[in-house]
Amino acid sequence: MATYNQVTPEIIEELKKISGDRVVVGADVNPDYSRDEMPIYGTKMPDVSIDVLSTEEVSAIMKICYDNNIPVTCRGAGTGLVGACTPIAGGVVLCTMRMKQILEYDTDNFVVRVQPGVLLNDLAEDALKQGLLYPPDPGEKFATLGGNVSTNAGGMRAVKYGATRDYVRAMTVVLPTGEIVKMGATVSKTSSGYSLLNLIIGSEGTLGIITELTLKLIPAPKQTVSLICPFEDLATCISTVPLFKKAHMDPQALEFFEREILISSEEYLGKAVFPRNIGGQDVGAYLLVTFDANTQDAIDALVEQAAELVVEAGAMDVLVADTPAKMKDAWAARSSFLEGIEEQTKLLDECDVVVPVSKIADFVLYIKEIDKEFDFEVKMFGHAGDGNLHVYTCSVDMEMDAFVKQVDQFMRKLYAKTTELGGQISGEHGIGMGKVEYLAESVGPVNMRLMEEIKKVFDPKMILNPGKVCYTL
Numbered sequence: 001m002a003t004y005n006q007v008t009p010e011i012i013e014e015l016k017k018i019s020g021d022r023v024v025v026g027a028d029v030n031p032d033y034s035r036d037e038m039p040i041y042g043t044k045m046p047d048v049s050i051d052v053l054s055t056e057e058v059s060a061i062m063k064i065c066y067d068n069n070i071p072v073t074c075r076g077a078g079t080g081l082v083g084a085c086t087p088i089a090g091g092v093v094l095c096t097m098r099m100k101q102i103l104e105y106d107t108d109n110f111v112v113r114v115q116p117g118v119l120l121n122d123l124a125e126d127a128l129k130q131g132l133l134y135p136p137d138p139g140e141k142f143a144t145l146g147g148n149v150s151t152n153a154g155g156m157r158a159v160k161y162g163a164t165r166d167y168v169r170a171m172t173v174v175l176p177t178g179e180i181v182k183m184g185a186t187v188s189k190t191s192s193g194y195s196l197l198n199l200i201i202g203s204e205g206t207l208g209i210i211t212e213l214t215l216k217l218i219p220a221p222k223q224t225v226s227l228i229c230p231f232e233d234l235a236t237c238i239s240t241v242p243l244f245k246k247a248h249m250d251p252q253a254l255e256f257f258e259r260e261i262l263i264s265s266e267e268y269l270g271k272a273v274f275p276r277n278i279g280g281q282d283v284g285a286y287l288l289v290t291f292d293a294n295t296q297d298a299i300d301a302l303v304e305q306a307a308e309l310v311v312e313a314g315a316m317d318v319l320v321a322d323t324p325a326k327m328k329d330a331w332a333a334r335s336s337f338l339e340g341i342e343e344q345t346k347l348l349d350e351c352d353v354v355v356p357v358s359k360i361a362d363f364v365l366y367i368k369e370i371d372k373e374f375d376f377e378v379k380m381f382g383h384a385g386d387g388n389l390h391v392y393t394c395s396v397d398m399e400m401d402a403f404v405k406q407v408d409q410f411m412r413k414l415y416a417k418t419t420e421l422g423g424q425i426s427g428e429h430g431i432g433m434g435k436v437e438y439l440a441e442s443v444g445p446v447n448m449r450l451m452e453e454i455k456k457v458f459d460p461k462m463i464l465n466p467g468k469v470c471y472t473l
Helices: 009-022 055-067 120-129 145-151 196-200 234-239 241-246 259-269 296-312 324-335 337-344 357-373 400-420 436-443 445-458
Strands: 023-025 048-051 072-075 092-095 102-106 111-114 168-174 180-184 209-216 223-231 253-258 285-293 319-321 347-351 377-383 388-395
Touching: 009 023, 009 048, 009 055, 055 072, 055 092, 055 168, 055 180, 055 209, 102 120, 111 120, 120 145, 145 209, 168 196, 180 196, 223 234, 223 296, 223 324, 234 241, 234 253, 234 285, 234 357, 241 253, 241 296, 241 357, 253 259, 259 285, 259 324, 259 337, 259 377, 285 296, 285 324, 319 324, 337 388, 347 400, 357 377, 357 388, 357 400, 388 400, 400 436, 436 445
Parallel strands: 048 092, 072 092
Antiparallel strands: 023 048, 102 111, 111 209, 168 180, 168 209, 223 285, 223 319, 253 285, 253 377, 347 388, 377 388
Protein backbone atom coordinates (compact mmCIF):
# COMPACT_ATOMS: atom_id res chain seq x y z
CA MET A 1 0.00 0.00 0.00
CA ALA A 2 1.05 3.64 -0.33
CA THR A 3 3.73 5.21 1.83
CA TYR A 4 3.57 8.84 2.87
CA ASN A 5 6.09 11.54 3.64
CA GLN A 6 6.17 13.90 6.59
CA VAL A 7 5.10 17.51 6.30
CA THR A 8 8.41 19.36 6.45
CA PRO A 9 9.02 23.02 7.36
CA GLU A 10 9.74 23.63 3.68
CA ILE A 11 6.36 22.23 2.67
CA ILE A 12 4.66 24.33 5.32
CA GLU A 13 6.27 27.44 3.86
CA GLU A 14 5.02 26.48 0.39
CA LEU A 15 1.51 26.07 1.79
CA LYS A 16 1.71 29.45 3.53
CA LYS A 17 2.53 31.10 0.20
CA ILE A 18 -0.89 29.89 -0.94
CA SER A 19 -3.04 30.19 2.18
CA GLY A 20 -1.18 32.57 4.47
CA ASP A 21 -2.08 32.49 8.15
CA ARG A 22 -4.87 30.00 7.51
CA VAL A 23 -2.14 27.34 7.52
CA VAL A 24 -2.30 26.07 11.12
CA VAL A 25 0.38 23.71 12.41
CA GLY A 26 0.90 21.24 15.24
CA ALA A 27 -0.64 22.00 18.63
CA ASP A 28 -2.54 24.98 17.20
CA VAL A 29 -4.70 22.73 14.99
CA ASN A 30 -8.32 22.57 16.14
CA PRO A 31 -8.72 19.21 17.97
CA ASP A 32 -12.13 18.81 16.30
CA TYR A 33 -10.20 18.18 13.09
CA SER A 34 -8.98 14.87 14.53
CA ARG A 35 -12.41 13.21 14.40
CA ASP A 36 -16.06 13.27 13.44
CA GLU A 37 -19.07 12.73 15.74
CA MET A 38 -18.21 9.06 16.31
CA PRO A 39 -14.77 9.10 17.97
CA ILE A 40 -15.08 5.48 19.03
CA TYR A 41 -13.52 4.59 15.66
CA GLY A 42 -10.40 6.51 16.63
CA THR A 43 -8.94 10.01 16.47
CA LYS A 44 -5.80 11.34 14.83
CA MET A 45 -4.45 14.87 14.78
CA PRO A 46 -3.24 16.15 11.41
CA ASP A 47 0.09 17.90 11.09
CA VAL A 48 -1.48 20.86 9.30
CA SER A 49 -4.98 22.24 8.80
CA ILE A 50 -6.13 24.81 6.25
CA ASP A 51 -9.57 26.41 6.05
CA VAL A 52 -9.72 26.77 2.27
CA LEU A 53 -11.54 29.50 0.36
CA SER A 54 -11.58 28.62 -3.36
CA THR A 55 -11.23 25.96 -6.01
CA GLU A 56 -7.93 27.43 -7.15
CA GLU A 57 -6.52 27.36 -3.63
CA VAL A 58 -7.50 23.71 -3.15
CA SER A 59 -5.90 22.89 -6.50
CA ALA A 60 -2.62 24.58 -5.58
CA ILE A 61 -2.50 22.82 -2.20
CA MET A 62 -3.23 19.43 -3.75
CA LYS A 63 -0.43 19.85 -6.30
CA ILE A 64 2.07 20.39 -3.48
CA CYS A 65 0.76 17.45 -1.47
CA TYR A 66 0.66 15.16 -4.52
CA ASP A 67 4.22 16.04 -5.53
CA ASN A 68 5.42 15.37 -1.98
CA ASN A 69 3.29 12.28 -1.15
CA ILE A 70 1.49 14.04 1.70
CA PRO A 71 -1.88 12.55 2.76
CA VAL A 72 -4.84 14.94 2.64
CA THR A 73 -8.25 14.63 4.28
CA CYS A 74 -11.11 16.97 3.40
CA ARG A 75 -13.85 17.78 5.91
CA GLY A 76 -16.89 19.96 6.26
CA ALA A 77 -18.78 20.32 9.55
CA GLY A 78 -17.52 16.96 10.82
CA THR A 79 -21.01 15.63 11.56
CA GLY A 80 -20.34 12.19 10.05
CA LEU A 81 -20.72 8.98 12.04
CA VAL A 82 -18.24 6.52 10.48
CA GLY A 83 -14.87 8.25 10.81
CA ALA A 84 -14.85 9.32 7.17
CA CYS A 85 -13.16 12.66 7.86
CA THR A 86 -10.70 11.40 10.48
CA PRO A 87 -7.15 12.00 9.17
CA ILE A 88 -5.84 8.58 10.14
CA ALA A 89 -2.63 9.04 8.15
CA GLY A 90 -1.96 12.51 9.58
CA GLY A 91 -0.80 14.99 6.97
CA VAL A 92 -3.04 17.87 5.92
CA VAL A 93 -6.70 18.52 6.68
CA LEU A 94 -8.60 20.83 4.33
CA CYS A 95 -11.79 22.26 5.81
CA THR A 96 -14.38 23.73 3.42
CA MET A 97 -16.55 25.42 6.06
CA ARG A 98 -15.52 28.91 4.92
CA MET A 99 -16.66 28.16 1.36
CA LYS A 100 -20.24 28.93 2.33
CA GLN A 101 -21.73 31.11 -0.39
CA ILE A 102 -25.02 30.43 -2.15
CA LEU A 103 -23.77 31.64 -5.51
CA GLU A 104 -26.74 31.81 -7.86
CA TYR A 105 -30.32 30.65 -8.38
CA ASP A 106 -31.42 29.69 -11.88
CA THR A 107 -35.19 29.70 -11.49
CA ASP A 108 -35.81 28.90 -15.15
CA ASN A 109 -33.98 25.58 -14.77
CA PHE A 110 -34.77 25.06 -11.08
CA VAL A 111 -31.17 24.77 -9.90
CA VAL A 112 -28.91 26.58 -7.47
CA ARG A 113 -25.11 26.89 -7.46
CA VAL A 114 -23.47 26.65 -4.05
CA GLN A 115 -20.09 26.23 -2.45
CA PRO A 116 -19.58 22.99 -0.49
CA GLY A 117 -19.48 24.65 2.94
CA VAL A 118 -23.08 25.91 2.73
CA LEU A 119 -25.08 24.33 5.54
CA LEU A 120 -28.11 22.23 4.65
CA ASN A 121 -30.25 24.37 6.96
CA ASP A 122 -29.13 27.59 5.29
CA LEU A 123 -29.95 26.41 1.78
CA ALA A 124 -33.29 24.95 2.90
CA GLU A 125 -34.36 28.25 4.48
CA ASP A 126 -33.05 30.42 1.66
CA ALA A 127 -34.68 28.28 -1.04
CA LEU A 128 -38.06 28.56 0.67
CA LYS A 129 -37.78 32.35 0.43
CA GLN A 130 -37.65 31.86 -3.34
CA GLY A 131 -40.72 29.60 -3.22
CA LEU A 132 -38.48 26.57 -3.81
CA LEU A 133 -37.71 23.35 -1.96
CA TYR A 134 -34.41 21.51 -1.69
CA PRO A 135 -35.91 18.08 -0.96
CA PRO A 136 -33.01 16.18 0.73
CA ASP A 137 -33.61 16.39 4.47
CA PRO A 138 -31.02 14.52 6.58
CA GLY A 139 -31.50 14.67 10.34
CA GLU A 140 -28.39 16.79 10.88
CA LYS A 141 -29.47 20.15 9.53
CA PHE A 142 -26.11 21.77 10.21
CA ALA A 143 -24.06 19.44 8.04
CA THR A 144 -22.52 20.93 4.91
CA LEU A 145 -23.88 20.26 1.45
CA GLY A 146 -20.45 19.04 0.37
CA GLY A 147 -20.58 16.47 3.16
CA ASN A 148 -24.14 15.50 2.23
CA VAL A 149 -23.09 14.86 -1.36
CA SER A 150 -19.94 13.02 -0.29
CA THR A 151 -22.04 10.54 1.71
CA ASN A 152 -25.15 10.62 -0.50
CA ALA A 153 -27.14 11.59 2.57
CA GLY A 154 -30.75 10.48 2.60
CA GLY A 155 -32.96 11.77 5.36
CA MET A 156 -36.62 11.99 6.18
CA ARG A 157 -38.01 13.04 2.80
CA ALA A 158 -36.18 10.35 0.82
CA VAL A 159 -39.27 8.14 0.81
CA LYS A 160 -40.98 10.57 -1.58
CA TYR A 161 -38.24 12.65 -3.14
CA GLY A 162 -35.15 10.43 -3.12
CA ALA A 163 -31.67 10.91 -1.66
CA THR A 164 -29.07 13.63 -2.25
CA ARG A 165 -27.79 11.88 -5.39
CA ASP A 166 -31.07 12.63 -7.13
CA TYR A 167 -30.53 16.39 -6.74
CA VAL A 168 -26.94 16.82 -7.90
CA ARG A 169 -26.81 18.17 -11.45
CA ALA A 170 -23.16 19.23 -11.71
CA MET A 171 -20.05 19.85 -9.65
CA THR A 172 -16.52 21.18 -9.73
CA VAL A 173 -13.99 18.75 -8.31
CA VAL A 174 -10.29 19.03 -7.54
CA LEU A 175 -8.55 15.71 -8.10
CA PRO A 176 -5.71 14.47 -5.87
CA THR A 177 -3.29 15.59 -8.61
CA GLY A 178 -4.58 19.16 -8.33
CA GLU A 179 -6.40 19.00 -11.67
CA ILE A 180 -9.74 20.83 -11.75
CA VAL A 181 -12.60 19.05 -13.51
CA LYS A 182 -16.24 19.83 -14.20
CA MET A 183 -18.73 16.98 -13.99
CA GLY A 184 -22.39 16.93 -14.98
CA ALA A 185 -24.49 19.76 -16.40
CA THR A 186 -27.74 21.64 -15.81
CA VAL A 187 -29.78 19.04 -17.63
CA SER A 188 -32.31 16.49 -16.43
CA LYS A 189 -30.84 13.47 -18.20
CA THR A 190 -27.63 12.29 -19.83
CA SER A 191 -26.24 9.28 -21.60
CA SER A 192 -22.80 10.77 -22.16
CA GLY A 193 -20.24 8.21 -21.12
CA TYR A 194 -19.49 6.90 -17.64
CA SER A 195 -21.16 8.93 -14.89
CA LEU A 196 -18.12 10.39 -13.15
CA LEU A 197 -20.52 12.66 -11.29
CA ASN A 198 -22.17 9.67 -9.64
CA LEU A 199 -18.82 8.16 -8.74
CA ILE A 200 -17.95 11.27 -6.73
CA ILE A 201 -21.36 11.32 -5.03
CA GLY A 202 -21.12 8.99 -2.04
CA SER A 203 -17.35 8.51 -2.37
CA GLU A 204 -16.71 10.11 1.05
CA GLY A 205 -13.92 12.38 -0.12
CA THR A 206 -11.73 9.55 -1.39
CA LEU A 207 -11.77 10.38 -5.12
CA GLY A 208 -11.78 14.18 -5.26
CA ILE A 209 -12.58 17.35 -3.34
CA ILE A 210 -15.89 19.01 -4.23
CA THR A 211 -15.52 22.79 -4.49
CA GLU A 212 -18.81 23.76 -6.16
CA LEU A 213 -22.22 22.13 -6.62
CA THR A 214 -25.21 22.70 -8.87
CA LEU A 215 -28.28 21.30 -7.12
CA LYS A 216 -31.78 20.65 -8.36
CA LEU A 217 -34.72 22.38 -6.68
CA ILE A 218 -38.47 21.91 -6.97
CA PRO A 219 -41.41 24.25 -6.39
CA ALA A 220 -42.21 24.26 -2.66
CA PRO A 221 -45.50 22.52 -1.84
CA LYS A 222 -48.11 24.98 -0.63
CA GLN A 223 -49.49 22.80 2.17
CA THR A 224 -47.91 20.33 4.61
CA VAL A 225 -49.23 18.44 7.60
CA SER A 226 -47.80 15.87 9.98
CA LEU A 227 -49.58 13.05 11.80
CA ILE A 228 -48.39 11.56 15.08
CA CYS A 229 -49.58 7.97 15.29
CA PRO A 230 -48.96 6.16 18.60
CA PHE A 231 -49.04 2.35 18.87
CA GLU A 232 -48.94 -0.05 21.80
CA ASP A 233 -45.96 -1.96 20.42
CA LEU A 234 -43.26 -1.65 17.80
CA ALA A 235 -44.29 -4.71 15.78
CA THR A 236 -47.77 -3.32 15.10
CA CYS A 237 -46.27 0.08 14.32
CA ILE A 238 -43.80 -1.30 11.78
CA SER A 239 -46.34 -3.57 10.10
CA THR A 240 -48.38 -0.48 9.22
CA VAL A 241 -45.65 1.04 7.03
CA PRO A 242 -46.25 -0.86 3.74
CA LEU A 243 -49.94 -0.02 3.89
CA PHE A 244 -49.32 3.59 2.86
CA LYS A 245 -47.88 2.60 -0.51
CA LYS A 246 -50.51 -0.07 -1.02
CA ALA A 247 -53.14 2.61 -0.47
CA HIS A 248 -51.49 4.76 -3.18
CA MET A 249 -50.54 7.37 -0.62
CA ASP A 250 -47.26 9.20 -1.07
CA PRO A 251 -46.00 10.55 2.25
CA GLN A 252 -43.23 13.14 2.20
CA ALA A 253 -41.75 11.48 5.28
CA LEU A 254 -42.56 8.32 7.22
CA GLU A 255 -40.56 7.75 10.42
CA PHE A 256 -40.79 5.18 13.21
CA PHE A 257 -39.32 5.23 16.69
CA GLU A 258 -39.71 3.63 20.08
CA ARG A 259 -40.87 5.18 23.33
CA GLU A 260 -37.43 5.06 24.98
CA ILE A 261 -35.62 7.03 22.32
CA LEU A 262 -38.38 9.63 22.24
CA ILE A 263 -38.04 10.15 25.98
CA SER A 264 -34.28 10.69 25.58
CA SER A 265 -34.90 13.30 22.89
CA GLU A 266 -37.65 15.15 24.75
CA GLU A 267 -35.57 15.25 27.94
CA TYR A 268 -32.70 16.68 25.88
CA LEU A 269 -35.00 19.36 24.43
CA GLY A 270 -36.79 19.97 27.73
CA LYS A 271 -40.16 19.74 26.01
CA ALA A 272 -42.71 16.91 25.74
CA VAL A 273 -44.60 16.79 22.43
CA PHE A 274 -45.69 13.18 21.92
CA PRO A 275 -48.27 11.42 24.14
CA ARG A 276 -46.81 8.66 26.29
CA ASN A 277 -50.08 7.25 27.60
CA ILE A 278 -53.48 7.05 25.92
CA GLY A 279 -56.56 5.91 27.82
CA GLY A 280 -54.45 4.38 30.55
CA GLN A 281 -52.34 2.37 28.10
CA ASP A 282 -48.63 3.13 27.63
CA VAL A 283 -47.50 3.97 24.12
CA GLY A 284 -44.73 1.68 22.89
CA ALA A 285 -43.88 3.12 19.47
CA TYR A 286 -44.80 5.89 17.05
CA LEU A 287 -45.12 6.69 13.39
CA LEU A 288 -44.51 10.30 12.38
CA VAL A 289 -45.94 10.91 8.92
CA THR A 290 -45.83 14.07 6.81
CA PHE A 291 -47.85 14.75 3.67
CA ASP A 292 -47.57 17.66 1.27
CA ALA A 293 -49.88 18.96 -1.44
CA ASN A 294 -50.75 22.15 -3.27
CA THR A 295 -54.27 22.66 -1.93
CA GLN A 296 -55.91 22.46 1.48
CA ASP A 297 -58.59 20.13 0.11
CA ALA A 298 -55.93 17.68 -1.03
CA ILE A 299 -54.24 17.79 2.38
CA ASP A 300 -57.54 17.29 4.20
CA ALA A 301 -58.31 14.25 2.06
CA LEU A 302 -54.87 12.76 2.77
CA VAL A 303 -55.24 13.29 6.51
CA GLU A 304 -58.67 11.61 6.55
CA GLN A 305 -57.45 8.65 4.49
CA ALA A 306 -54.27 8.23 6.54
CA ALA A 307 -56.11 8.45 9.87
CA GLU A 308 -58.52 5.73 8.84
CA LEU A 309 -55.64 3.56 7.61
CA VAL A 310 -53.54 3.71 10.78
CA VAL A 311 -56.48 3.30 13.18
CA GLU A 312 -57.62 0.20 11.31
CA ALA A 313 -54.03 -1.07 11.51
CA GLY A 314 -53.94 -0.69 15.29
CA ALA A 315 -52.96 2.88 16.08
CA MET A 316 -54.12 4.06 19.50
CA ASP A 317 -54.92 7.56 18.22
CA VAL A 318 -54.01 10.07 15.52
CA LEU A 319 -52.78 13.55 16.41
CA VAL A 320 -52.65 16.15 13.66
CA ALA A 321 -49.84 18.73 13.64
CA ASP A 322 -51.32 21.22 11.22
CA THR A 323 -49.63 24.47 12.23
CA PRO A 324 -46.00 25.49 11.70
CA ALA A 325 -45.40 25.53 15.46
CA LYS A 326 -46.81 22.04 16.03
CA MET A 327 -44.88 20.61 13.08
CA LYS A 328 -41.68 22.28 14.23
CA ASP A 329 -42.03 20.78 17.71
CA ALA A 330 -42.79 17.30 16.39
CA TRP A 331 -39.86 17.26 13.98
CA ALA A 332 -37.50 18.90 16.49
CA ALA A 333 -38.03 15.90 18.76
CA ARG A 334 -37.35 13.53 15.86
CA SER A 335 -34.28 15.45 14.71
CA SER A 336 -32.75 15.44 18.21
CA PHE A 337 -32.65 11.67 18.70
CA LEU A 338 -28.87 11.43 18.33
CA GLU A 339 -28.19 14.41 20.60
CA GLY A 340 -30.50 12.94 23.23
CA ILE A 341 -28.69 9.62 23.11
CA GLU A 342 -25.26 11.27 23.24
CA GLU A 343 -26.20 13.29 26.31
CA GLN A 344 -27.23 10.20 28.26
CA THR A 345 -24.60 7.72 27.05
CA LYS A 346 -20.90 7.27 27.82
CA LEU A 347 -20.12 4.75 25.07
CA LEU A 348 -21.90 4.80 21.73
CA ASP A 349 -21.78 3.10 18.35
CA GLU A 350 -24.31 2.86 15.55
CA CYS A 351 -25.29 1.39 12.22
CA ASP A 352 -27.70 2.59 9.55
CA VAL A 353 -28.65 -0.48 7.59
CA VAL A 354 -31.23 -0.38 4.84
CA VAL A 355 -33.54 -3.30 4.03
CA PRO A 356 -36.54 -3.74 1.73
CA VAL A 357 -39.55 -2.04 3.30
CA SER A 358 -41.36 -5.38 3.48
CA LYS A 359 -38.51 -6.73 5.63
CA ILE A 360 -38.38 -3.95 8.24
CA ALA A 361 -40.52 -5.88 10.72
CA ASP A 362 -38.37 -9.01 10.29
CA PHE A 363 -35.21 -7.03 10.92
CA VAL A 364 -36.58 -5.18 13.96
CA LEU A 365 -37.86 -8.40 15.52
CA TYR A 366 -34.44 -9.99 14.93
CA ILE A 367 -32.80 -7.16 16.85
CA LYS A 368 -35.27 -7.70 19.68
CA GLU A 369 -34.34 -11.39 19.72
CA ILE A 370 -30.58 -10.90 20.00
CA ASP A 371 -30.15 -7.68 22.00
CA LYS A 372 -30.59 -9.60 25.27
CA GLU A 373 -27.30 -11.40 24.54
CA PHE A 374 -25.35 -8.19 25.11
CA ASP A 375 -24.64 -5.92 28.06
CA PHE A 376 -25.35 -2.63 26.28
CA GLU A 377 -28.73 -1.07 25.59
CA VAL A 378 -30.06 -0.96 22.03
CA LYS A 379 -32.07 2.03 20.80
CA MET A 380 -33.45 2.30 17.31
CA PHE A 381 -35.44 4.51 14.99
CA GLY A 382 -35.54 4.96 11.26
CA HIS A 383 -36.90 6.09 7.96
CA ALA A 384 -39.65 3.50 7.79
CA GLY A 385 -40.77 4.62 4.36
CA ASP A 386 -37.52 3.59 2.69
CA GLY A 387 -36.30 0.81 5.00
CA ASN A 388 -33.35 2.75 6.47
CA LEU A 389 -32.96 1.87 10.16
CA HIS A 390 -30.68 3.52 12.71
CA VAL A 391 -29.57 1.18 15.48
CA TYR A 392 -27.55 2.53 18.41
CA THR A 393 -25.62 0.55 21.00
CA CYS A 394 -25.40 2.53 24.25
CA SER A 395 -23.68 1.99 27.58
CA VAL A 396 -22.97 4.09 30.65
CA ASP A 397 -21.10 1.48 32.71
CA MET A 398 -19.22 -0.94 30.41
CA GLU A 399 -15.46 -0.81 29.99
CA MET A 400 -14.32 0.31 26.54
CA ASP A 401 -12.65 -2.97 25.53
CA ALA A 402 -15.68 -5.05 26.50
CA PHE A 403 -18.03 -2.61 24.77
CA VAL A 404 -16.06 -2.62 21.51
CA LYS A 405 -15.82 -6.42 21.49
CA GLN A 406 -19.52 -6.94 22.12
CA VAL A 407 -20.55 -4.27 19.61
CA ASP A 408 -18.45 -5.97 16.94
CA GLN A 409 -20.25 -9.27 17.61
CA PHE A 410 -23.62 -7.51 17.54
CA MET A 411 -22.86 -5.62 14.32
CA ARG A 412 -21.68 -8.76 12.54
CA LYS A 413 -25.00 -10.40 13.32
CA LEU A 414 -26.95 -7.36 12.19
CA TYR A 415 -25.04 -6.97 8.95
CA ALA A 416 -25.34 -10.68 8.17
CA LYS A 417 -29.10 -10.43 8.70
CA THR A 418 -29.21 -7.33 6.52
CA THR A 419 -27.51 -9.19 3.67
CA GLU A 420 -29.80 -12.18 4.16
CA LEU A 421 -32.86 -9.91 3.84
CA GLY A 422 -31.54 -8.34 0.63
CA GLY A 423 -30.38 -5.09 2.19
CA GLN A 424 -27.17 -3.05 2.40
CA ILE A 425 -25.05 -2.11 5.38
CA SER A 426 -25.43 1.67 5.03
CA GLY A 427 -28.34 3.70 3.75
CA GLU A 428 -26.88 7.17 4.23
CA HIS A 429 -24.02 7.42 6.75
CA GLY A 430 -21.43 5.73 4.56
CA ILE A 431 -18.51 3.42 5.31
CA GLY A 432 -15.64 5.68 6.36
CA MET A 433 -13.01 3.80 8.29
CA GLY A 434 -15.41 2.28 10.81
CA LYS A 435 -17.34 -0.04 8.48
CA VAL A 436 -14.78 -1.18 5.87
CA GLU A 437 -14.48 -4.71 7.20
CA TYR A 438 -18.24 -5.13 7.40
CA LEU A 439 -18.65 -3.86 3.85
CA ALA A 440 -16.08 -6.37 2.61
CA GLU A 441 -17.98 -9.21 4.25
CA SER A 442 -21.24 -7.99 2.75
CA VAL A 443 -20.26 -7.30 -0.87
CA GLY A 444 -17.37 -9.74 -1.32
CA PRO A 445 -13.79 -9.48 -2.63
CA VAL A 446 -14.57 -8.74 -6.28
CA ASN A 447 -16.65 -5.65 -5.51
CA MET A 448 -14.05 -4.43 -3.01
CA ARG A 449 -11.33 -4.89 -5.64
CA LEU A 450 -13.32 -2.93 -8.21
CA MET A 451 -13.82 -0.05 -5.78
CA GLU A 452 -10.14 0.02 -4.84
CA GLU A 453 -9.13 0.04 -8.50
CA ILE A 454 -11.47 2.98 -9.13
CA LYS A 455 -9.82 4.74 -6.21
CA LYS A 456 -6.38 4.19 -7.79
CA VAL A 457 -7.50 5.65 -11.13
CA PHE A 458 -8.56 8.90 -9.46
CA ASP A 459 -5.76 8.87 -6.90
CA PRO A 460 -2.66 6.99 -8.16
CA LYS A 461 -0.63 7.83 -5.04
CA MET A 462 -3.56 7.06 -2.70
CA ILE A 463 -3.07 10.34 -0.81
CA LEU A 464 -6.67 11.54 -0.58
CA ASN A 465 -8.54 10.46 2.55
CA PRO A 466 -6.57 7.22 2.77
CA GLY A 467 -7.84 4.08 4.48
CA LYS A 468 -11.54 4.68 3.92
CA VAL A 469 -14.48 2.94 2.20
CA CYS A 470 -12.77 0.17 0.21
CA TYR A 471 -9.44 -0.56 1.94
CA THR A 472 -7.61 -0.15 5.24
CA LEU A 473 -4.15 1.17 6.02
